[in-house]
Amino acid sequence: MRAGELLGLLGPSGSGKTTLLRIIAGLDAPDRGRILFGGDDATGLPVQERAVGFVFQHYALFKHMSVADNIAYGLNARRRAERPAQAEIKRRVGDLLDLIRLSGFGDRYPSQLSGGQRQRVALARALAVEPRVLLLDEPFGALDAQVRKDLRRWLREIHNRTGQTTIFVTHDQDEALELSDRVAVLDHGRLEQIGTPDEVQENPVSATVLKFLGDSVEVEAIAEGGRVLVRGRETPVTAPAGVIGPVKLYVRPWQLQLVELDAAHLSGTVRSSYRSQGRQRIEVEEPGGLILAVEDSDGIRYAAGHPVGLRINGGHVFG
């Protein structure tokens, strides 16, 4: 974890993302291993002294306090010697309300706010204590799609402005890829890969990472001296050194192209097709029973039952 970066923890449910976040916060204890904050060992520190900001999926706002009191809570909870003067607290709360674009909402109670507004208040409350690291546990999980998108972009803006070191947990790959400086993909409590969104998408280290980052199609293939053959026809994919024999080739839908049958790696019949967001998505049924989804943008409509050929323009083979 680098200072000032926005790190996305991505993984299927049950992969240990939230547990990791809670261990960093000190809400759960690790079985093994240590938590380091900039070289200081924080493993034994109680939650209160870790100086983390935690934002919960379900906001966890204090219902009996006004928005302003919620935000000021962390400052007021400090020991008297470290506590800023009331005027200073008020000023900071005002600044944070501006930051979350809820100026003038300070006297409201959480029950009078919408979900998105509540989550912004929760974020301001966590930022108020100037944490060393901000931890967001599926911060947008309880919100509807439109609010999610808005808040995502807004969080990115806030991060650009404040440079706050942030870790956030999500199971939504779009969210992680859009927001993060780097993405860490977890599975079964193990870190599979960490890298920039481009790195993990272009060079996934394992099938798990690849499958989790988006739709993919598995094709039976043969590896031979670094080349990968499908039905005896060569593909542009290269196999890792030492991989020989039958392998699984993972192909993204957009790496498949509809072509004439004689130039195709695969062939089948159209099962259904629909258009969404300017792209045509075609499901092709292979004789082997395999269903491939192909994306195509040339606007030709394919009737169900129409025979088509597919060309593989890219993909990944793992050792």
Place this chain on the structure above:
Amino acid sequence: MAATLAAAPAEAPAPRPARRFRRPSVLPGFGLSFGYTLACLGIVVLLPLAGLVVKASGLGFSGILRVATDPRVASALKLSFGVSLLSALVASVFGFLIAWVLTRYEFPGRKIVDAAVDLPFALPTAVAGIALASLYAPDGLIGAPLDRLGIQVAYTPLGVFVAMTFVGLPFAVRTVQPLIAEIDREIEEASATLGASRRATLLKVVLPPLIPAVLTGFALAFARGVGEYGSVIFIAGNLPYVSEIAPLLIVIKLSEFDYGGAAAIATIMLGISFLTLLAINLIQAWSRRRFGYV
């Protein structure tokens, strides 16, 4: 997106829907059930109370005043209401602790303790009274050691206090228990991550939302204490001016065929109880508004 968010402060609270006597509902039978409810309430609750007031008004205002200012009645009323308030207070504090322990901790026998809390509800009050009296009597199991310390419980106002706390406790426990069970652990964790000590978390985050429930428990325990008869009279000893409670005085008046006097004391008790419960309800309504939920 910027536009959406910038527009946010313009959001006004939704206008309150116009109050309607009857809301549209998928369930039929509003007229029948409403009428039935009112009839029951009228016959079971309001009619006897009205009869009581009518009976007392036979004495006239000056007559009621004369009964109220009678030193024996006045001291009985003072004892009943004073000790009820005190015992409701103690029952609320200890009831809260019991409810907390029962919901927050898993320990062997928890279910049994939980069930035992209801016993004062279920026990015939006379049985409770006799049990308490024999326990706290100067030669009783608890009374004897206390007696040696110079503390006498039975046949004093302290005895009245013990009996009233006993019967009021289940109310205090059962009203706060469900709310403690519902406390969101994340709220406590949020407070801790913000640097608040455990004590601050408890005092500022956990307790305030429970106040309305504690008040309800207090009101119920108080009401039960004021009206309690059976479990108190055995341990109280019923010395006039010292440990004689108002309900007992009503029974005495009745046995002397002084129906007017009995009704007058009852009416005074009704009035004071009503005012006290009204006050508690107003505090509750205020705290509900203050804490922003229903």
